[in-house]
Amino acid sequence: MNKVLVETLLDNSDKWMKATELASICGCTTRTIRNHVAKMNKMTEKLIVSSEKGYRLDMMKYPTFLNNKNTQELTKRNREIYIIRHLLENSGRGVDIFDLADKLYVSESTVKTDIQRLKKELVKSNLLIKTVDDICFLQGSEQAKRKFMISVLYEEGNAQNELKENIQEMIGHISLSDLENDIKETALEYGLEMNQYSLNNLVMHFAITIERISGGNLLKKRISHALEMESLEYKIAKKITQTLEKKHAIIFSEGEIEQLSIMFVGLQQEGKLDKSSIHQFVDDKIIDILKEVIQKVEETYLIRFDNEDFLNKLALHVQNLYDRSKVNNFTRNDSLLDIKMSYPLIYDISVFISSYITEQLDILLNDDEISFIALHIGAYFEAELNDKEALKAVLISYEYPEIIKQLQKKIEKLCADEIEIADDTWQIDKNQQPFIITTNRKVLLKYPGAVLVHPFLTKKDEEKIRHRVAAIKNFQHQEKMFHYIDKYFDASLFFGQIDPASYTKKAIINQLVSKMAVQNYVDLNFENLVLEREEMSPTSFPSGAAVPHAMKMIAHKSCVGVMTLQEPIKWENQEVSLILLIAISKPDVSEFNDFLEKIVELISEKSYVRELTKAETFENFILKLKMLSGNALSEM
Known part of the structure; x- marks a missing residue:
């Protein structure tokens, strides 16, 4: 991936290239491009220059890059x-x-x-x-080799497309899409439905089995935790292997079939589930545990999960997870980092739920399993909690009523759910500054920021409306971010340009919490809660920042402790030079949900973290933070 990226920029060294162009060429997402640019610039500083125009290779730095250790x-x-x-x-x-x-x-x-x-x-x-x-x-052992092969494939392919290419290369002439269809269709024959992530995991294991058999490496012995031949899982695995034997002349031993059948353990007939049948598929203990933890989530994050369908689907997933844990089989989720960076609140709630499940069911959940729970929560948020406040807009026009009606319909269709249009009989509150759209030039002088359009919308009119909506929303977001910064950041909790020679993650958390305790923001036991959250899933990001926090909102007063380091330290699997330790009190929980989303979006950019880390004083840090938050919004 890095090689393709550099070669592409080298071939186009005379121009800027957008992230979307590079993503298309490299077969990945724009976020992956940003991550790889950050990696390359870590190898050779400022090798790839970035600006609002896109990315460009610095040809003066290229020879250094080639010789860089x-x-x-x-x-x-x-x-x-x-x-x-x-x-x-x-x-x-x-x-x-x-x-x-x-x-x-x-x-x-x-x-x-x-x-x-x-x-x-x-x-x-x-x-x-x-x-x-x-x-x-x-x-x-053959099983140890196969397990290690999975980790190698994931390391080689850190994006979904790359991973698929690696698997296809491994199984050679057998079509990966055909293999996926064979697995999916056979499962459906037995009434078994699965999400794409579970399907990807099954394809991975079948592909590795095919490759190992082709190389003469067989699992001949029956496994100790084999499923009964009459079990649904065994029948599905048997039918798939028979299909593959017929198509590709691959002979699967009983040991192979038994091993593959375990991959289907816990996958339930979700499509046929209704309210009355949930107890047929899920242990009552698991349902009770989920009801308890959802209640705790509501109390902690002030977010209600009162949808029974959500509970049923999550219960099926946890039952699946619990069953697989008995045979030491956990699913890999290659979208983990995207979920963690793009949906920090959802991921944080999933860590909270996973922590409780781990404690109550006495099973170990890794980051991949946590991210699967995040997918369930994200799906619920998408369906139920679409609470983005629409921009208040007023259409002022003195045309015929039918023309006004058609104009309003076109504007609403153009902006979807982004704006809410009222008629001109509204009492316009100047303090709220609604978005004014008008067909009358005189109105422009009365209401600054109003947009003049034709009675019959032109392409230019549509562009003006979209641009104005984006500008107003960006301004509102920026105002909110500035409010959070002024409210939560305190000069007494700022540690700038610290030499990390003797520092560890735990030592940094200890110093920040100790200072918070002295200022009566938190009690000293807050440190243990932060470390518990870190143990479940580290809060570090590839950009070089970490956002440690507790899973309980028990601060006396909300605050953010800041530490910038002269050199990065290892924070689990990431190198970190900026630490923002967040403590939130109960009254500020609803604000925390929004603040966490915004701050993670900001510090996910490597260049922003680098700029913030350079700050020598608290005042300089806050100035940079506000400036960068404005830049981030303008790029949305």
Whole structure:
């Protein structure tokens, strides 16, 4: 991905390229482009210049990039993945070190060094590389090899399209889309419906099984936790393997079928579910736990989840999750980072729910499983909580009533749910400053900001209305953000340009909470609540910022503690140089929901984090924060 990005910018070095153009060429999202630009600029500072015009390669920095040790480090990891894949594909006959060196265009000593690093990494996966006369063999159980193969595929493909390309390459002549259809159609024959994420996970495991069988690596033994042959899961797996055997002459052993059948454990007949049948599919204990935690969510976040269909679907998912945990089978969600960055409040609520489920059911949930719960919450928000306040608008026109009626319909259709139009008999409250649309020039002088349109809308009129709606909404958002900044940020809680030589994540949280406690914002036990939230899922982002906070709104007074670091530190799997520790009191919960969304959107941009981290004083930090929040809104 990084290689394609740099090569594309190199080929177009004489012009700016929009993120949408690059995303189209690289087969990913614009967010992925931003993340990769940040990675490349981390390797070589300001290698890729960004502006409102798009992205451009700095040709003066390009030679430095080619010789940069970080670039070489990237190549090193690519070599390691190449070696791993060849070891997995040639488990029986092994791989010649000299052949690897030739194919990778490096020396034999370089390959040997790569293999030494891999040996240490593979120990955690119960795998071992053994070398005999310059031939390397990968030793370990077949199940361990398959599990490690999944992690390699996900590392190679950090976007959905890339992941699919890697899987397709792995299974060769077998069409990935055909494989997906075979699985989906067979499941439907047995009345089993699943979401796209579950389907992707099944395709992944079937593809790996096909690749391993093709390479002569079979699961021959029956597994200890095998399902009964009369079970629905076994029947579905058996039918799919029979279809694949017929199409592609691939022979699946009983051990293979049993292993694949476990992947269907817990997937319920969701499409046929109604209110009376929920207890047929879900344990009463799980339903009771979910009712309890949803009540706690309502009390904590002041958001009501009173939709029974939402509870039923979430209950099915948790039952699925609980069943799979018994056979140590968790689902991978490749959209995790997108969910965490794009929907921080939804993700935070899912962490809250997951924490309670973990405690009550005594199971371990990873970040991927948390993000699946976030998808259920997000779907509910989309359907039930579309509470974006429409912009108040008044149409003032002295044309014929029928013309006014048609004009209003066209404007409402143009702006969908963004504006709410009233007739001109409204008493216009100048304090509320409604959006005025008029066909009369004299009205323009009376109401600044009004938009003049023709009785029959032209393309130019439509453009003017859209532009004005966006400008007003951006201004309102900016005012709200400035309100949050002035209310929550305190100079006494600012620690700027700290040398992180002896700092850890825990030490930073301790220092910020201790200062908050001295100022009577929180009690000292608030630190434990913040650490509990971090343990469930780290609050760090690829942009270089972290937003630690508690899952309980128990601050005496809401505030944000700030620490900027001279050099980044490791915050779980991210390097962080800006920390915003948030403490919220009960009266401010409804504001927190909006504030968290806005602040995460802001600090998700690497360039913004870099700018904020440069601030020497609290006043300078606040000035930059307000300026950047305005920039972020103008880019929406």
